Amino acid sequence: MPFGKVKWFEASKGFGFLVTDDGQEVYLHASALPAGVTEVRAGTRMEFGVAQGRKGAQALTARVVEEAPSVVRAKRKPADETAAIVEDLIKLLDGVSNGLRKGRYPEKPQGSKIAAVLRAVADDLDA
Structure with a gap:
């Protein structure tokens, strides 16, 4: 074969x-x-x-x-750096959550930045 x-x-x-x-x-x-x-x-x-x-x-x-090597997996940050980023992201999302409880969404520029960070962290975790 x-x-x-x-x-x-x-x-x-x-x-x-x-x-x-x-x-x-x-x-x-x-x-x-x-x-x-x-x-x-x-x-x-x-x-x-x-x-x-x-x-x-x-x-x-x-x-x-x-399997073909994963480009994303090869480029992702070390686990300890990702842990620090996730902790900072939790604090950021906690602030967003407090605003949402008061009926306020984040302003468009801030919301776009938060969404971009969420996507980047999700891609690293999913790799």
């Missing part, structure tokens, strides 16, 4: 392409992915069976050999 890497895969469309180690492009349908796997990231190394379909080479079954 040949080896290759995921060139791209669009989970919403249900397909993508692999590139074999010798450079051949192979169509990858979501049904060829292993049980429980619904999407794969570009760069994921896979082993797969190939058959010739109407439009060229197509993967029949695929097995994940090595």
